Amino acid sequence: MKTIVYSETGDPSVLHLVERPVIDPGAGEVRVRIVVSGVNPTDWKSRRGSAPGEALAFADVVPNQDGSGFVDAVGAGVSNVSVGDRVWLALAAYQRANSGTAQEFAVLPAERVFLLPSPASFEQGASLGVPAITAYRALTVAEDGPRRLHPGALDGKIVLVAGGAGAVGHATIQLARWAGATVITTVSGSAKAALATAAGAHHVVIYTDSDVATEIRSIAPDGVDLIVEVAPAQNSALDLEVIRNRGSIAVYANNGGDQITLDVRKHFSLNVRYQFVLLYTVGLEVVQQAAASINEALMDGALSIGVEAGLQLHRFDLAHTADAHALVESGVTGKVLIDVSVG
Structure with a gap:
């Protein structure tokens, strides 16, 4: 699968596209085929660190906390989602090396995966999470x-x-x-x-x-x-x-x-x-409560995106993730999205 990684802190040029094998989810984990990845200021700040060239907590890191897609596989004990479900993700990369959404398949804890209501698009799903x-x-x-x-x-x-x-x-x-x-x-x-x-x-x-x-x-x-x-x-x-x-x-x-x-x-x-x-530190209970209310708002049509709803979208493909990060880092108004695969 195609994956974006970085192995040291720095400007967007530290992001590289590599090929990696698809891995199976463990107990309590979900594998999601990412359709859209969302980029937030927290993503480039994590990538930048406090200075260029710093060592990371892991050998390398897959960036981006937010995204949306389909459940591709589930590990033992997972009951909140099933294979084939449309989902949105939050805190995908938090304290994990390989779970960020800048890749074709992400494996992450089930409690960070939420059903995406049928009226909502994958673009909406990838725009939720952090904001x-x-x-x-x-x-x-x-x-x-x-x-x-x-x-x-x-x-x-x-x-x-x-x-x-x-x-x-x-x-x-x-x-x-x-x-x-x-x-x-x-x-x-x-x-x-x-x-x-x-x-x-x-x-x-x-x-x-x-x-x-x-x-x-x-x-x-x-x-x-x-x-x-x-x-x-x-x-x-x-x-x-x-x-x-x-x-x-x-x-x-x-x-x-x-x-x-x-x-x-x-x-x-x-x-x-x-x-x-x-x-990152509000606690899982708050995140779960928020996701439930956010889904209710989505069902009511309350979280629209696009310039007509006041949030201009800027689109990139996975190979141009560095450009997406650079645009967010420049302070662009709107939402930066990366199209990873076809929904």
């Missing part, structure tokens, strides 16, 4: 919010999504609206505003053109209930201006810097909760 589960977690951490998403779970709540044109922002807008929230998002310009509107945001604020805090407060006079934050170092002052008493700020990325300074007294007086979100 959708992160969005789900961010939307379920508030002190006064739901612990599980479903229609009506966020009725009466106002959610502010920073960076609504990104993949996580896009999924957050869609899931929040599906769950009943009023959604405000901030973006940097008119093109991204059009994407966020297409995703379903009720209110889009271009932060380069306005007094952002005043505009958000005009929509939410009492403050927003939950902020899903991609750039806390840049937005902490704004977040404090618009959060309500007992509001929560869910931080899932460090865009714009690693350090943040908070006014303790002002946050203290508002009982503000900060919750940091990292998919």
Whole structure:
């Protein structure tokens, strides 16, 4: 089978296409014929490491956490999927050398494999994983919010999504609206505003053109209930201006810097909760809960992709995985997908 690997950290040139034998799944494992692989910032960051040329935990690594395809074989004890099922994957490469989705067949633990509802395409399935589960977690951490998403779970709540044109922002807008929230998002310009509107945001604020805090407060006079934050170092002052008493700020990325300074007294007086979100360490129970709600949202048509739904797709074939990684690393807006095999 055709497989992409890298044996040291570095730029996209460390990715190589090789031929490897197809392996059988062990107990509790599933072999998936990958149709589409999704590329996320976490994939190129793992490949880059902290410096070029670092040794890896394994002799080499198959990249990419997200993907979709067909179940090709199952190991002993697997009951959640069967051969022939359409599935989507999450955390495929986490702490495993050969399970990433940048290959024709991937063997991974069954608990990272989820049925793909029939209305959903393989492109949708490969676009879920990191963005959708992160969005789900961010939307379920508030002190006064739901612990599980479903229609009506966020009725009466106002959610502010920073960076609504990104993949996580896009999924957050869609899931929040599906769950009943009023959604405000901030973006940097008119093109991204059009994407966020297409995703379903009720209110889009271009932060380069306005007094952002005043505009958000005009929509939410009492403050927003939950902020899903991609750039806390840049937005902490704004977040404090618009959060309500007992509001929560869910931080899932460090865009714009690693350090943040908070006014303790002002946050203290508002009982503000900060919750940091990292998919790899949220725990399997959260991932399973997220997958169930995500599938429910898919059945309801709530997680559409494509430019008409606010998420432009960029397509590559497996041989050009390095180009796909480079495009994500460049900060492209939209979702980068690798077509691995025919669905």
